[in-house]
Amino acid sequence: MRDILTIAPLGRDGLEEILALSERSDLGRPLDGKGVALLFQKPSARTRSSMEMAVVQLGGHPVAIGKDEVGLGTRESVEDVARTLACYHAIVAARVIDHGDLVRMAAATATPVLNMLSDRAHPLQALADMLTVKQLLGTLEGARIAWVGDANNVCRSLAEACALLGVALKVASPEGYGLDERFDGVSQVADPAEAVAGAQIVYTDVWVSMGQDGEAETRRAAFAPYRVTPALMANSADAWFLHCLPARRGEEVAGEVIDSIRSAVWRQAENRMHTARGAMAWMLGARP
Numbered sequence: 678m679r680d681i682l683t684i685a686p687l688g689r690d691g692l693e694e695i696l697a698l699s700e701r702s703d704l705g706r707p708l709d710g711k712g713v714a715l716l717f718q719k720p721s722a723r724t725r726s727s728m729e730m731a732v733v734q735l736g737g738h739p740v741a742i743g744k745d746e747v748g749l750g751t752r753e754s755v756e757d758v759a760r761t762l763a764c765y766h767a768i769v770a771a772r773v774i775d776h777g778d779l780v781r782m783a784a785a786t787a788t789p790v791l792n793m794l795s796d797r798a799h800p801l802q803a804l805a806d807m808l809t810v811k812q813l814l815g816t817l818e819g820a821r822i823a824w825v826g827d828a829n830n831v832c833r834s835l836a837e838a839c840a841l842l843g844v845a846l847k848v849a850s851p852e853g854y855g856l857d858e859r860f861d862g863v864s865q866v867a868d869p870a871e872a873v874a875g876a877q878i879v880y881t882d883v884w885v886s887m888g889q890d891g892e893a894e895t896r897r898a899a900f901a902p903y904r905v906t907p908a909l910m911a912n913s914a915d916a917w918f919l920h921c922l923p924a925r926r927g928e929e930v931a932g933e934v935i936d937s938i939r940s941a942v943w944r945q946a947e948n949r950m951h952t953a954r955g956a957m958a959w960m961l962g963a964r965p
Contacts, residue, residue, distance in 0.1 A: 679960040680783045680790045683798040684837035692807070692841050697965035699948070699955030707961045708737025711767040715793070716758075718744045718773045723949050724793050724801065728770060731953035737912060739766065749778060755784035762789035763887050768957055789960040796830060802921050803834035804952035807842065809945045810878055813917050815840050823913070824848045824878035825869045826903045826929055827896075828856040831921050832927075833881050836860040847872040851899045869903050873912045879918040881905045881929050895929070905930045910939075917941045 684692065698704065700701045701852060715725065719730045732739040748760055759782035760763060768789050773779055776797035783790040794798050811817050822839065824832050826848045829893045839846040840860040846866045848856055849872035855865050866872050873879055884900040910916060918930070918940045926932040 678818065679962070681956055681960065682779050682783060682792045682795075682801050682802045684800045684803050684834050685752045687841070689841045692804075692838060694965055695804060695952065695959045696808055697955075698958050698963055699804065699952040701955075701965070704936060704954065704963060705734060705962060707733040707738025707958055708732060709769060710736075712738045712740050712765055713768045713770060713921045713957070714762040715739055716747060716749070716762070716771040717741065717770070717793075718749060720793065721772055721793070723946055727801075727946075727949035727953050728793065730950050732955060734950075734954050735957060740766070749773070752776040755781045758782070759785040759790070760790075762786075767815045768960060770795070791956065791960065794830070797920075798834045798837075799831045799921070800834050801949065801953055801956065802831050803838040804956060805837050805945055805948040806835055806880070806919065806921075807844075808948045808952050809919065809941060810844070812944065812948075813941055814818070814929070816878060817844055820878065821876050821914070822846045822878040822880060823869075823872040824880050825872060825905055825909070826850065826855050826881045826900055827884060827886075829882060829886060832856065836863045837879070839863060847876070849873075849903065851903065851947075854899065868903075869909060870912050873909055873916070876916050876920070877911045878919055879905060879910060879913055879916045882921055883923070883925055884929050900929065904928070905934050907931060907933050910934055912954070919945050921948060928935070 692925050713801050729739040730935055756776050763786040770791040772793035776795035779792050810820055828848050846863045849869040884896045918934050920942045
């Protein structure tokens with residue numbers, strides 16, 4: 678089964694194969710005449726556009742489905758939704774609130790299931806991140822990344838990828854907002870300046886994600902010392918800046934940083950399409 682629910686089960690070989698496929702533009706049309714279901718419980722800009730274009734590039738037909746069209750787990754059981762979509766599509770991709778729903782979908786059908794985002798993981802973003810770092814630095818070997826802020830689903834998938842590929846990752850978060858598990862090569866600190874010191878990549882994300890509006894005031898107070906500013910970047914090794922977007926300039930990152938010549942956020946966003954293409958080709962059996 679070639680599901681992609683999180684990064685870790687891919688193993689180093691699987692992850693490297695997907696990245697290699699993502700760098701190729703000659704993958705042919707493995708989806709020729711086939712559909713890919715794109716189920717969205719949460720709204721999306723980059724995920725929907727990148728996935729739809731990746732499906733088209735592989736010769737397939739993307740079918741975007743909103744949460745109200747399905748009623749995942751309410752109008753119809755999670756398992757029955759997966760079984761229904763599997764009748765028509767070569768891949769079922771879903772952007773969900775609860776990671777457990779993805780696990781249930783994958784267990785209900787032999788059709789590959791792709792995680793477009795869950796509360797636990799964002800593997801497609803981690804794939805794009807690793808490809809971007811490789812492009813910026815020329816290699817992933819010995820790369821040093823600093824994550825500043827909330828150790829959320831994006832950070833967790835990044836940590837899994839770094840652990841598999843031997844990339845050093847330092848995560849700086851306030852108490853109560855760090856990673857809830859250990860990963861090889863990943864360390865956690867409280868001081869963002871310590872995390873950024875010597876880093877080649879500095880990465881952050883929003884302080885208040887979708888569904889966390891009730892925590893907004895508390896979160897902004899906790900993360901205020903973790904804003905990525907020019908002064909913080911000065912502690913790094915002339916680092917590149919990454920952000921999975923959308924960004925709130927003046928909150929988690931200063932406008933002078935995200936709009937600087939050392940910001941690679943738009944390359945990172947474009948790579949969402951290339952790695953989505955590589956991931957789906959791999960799920961369908963392609964090899965580099």
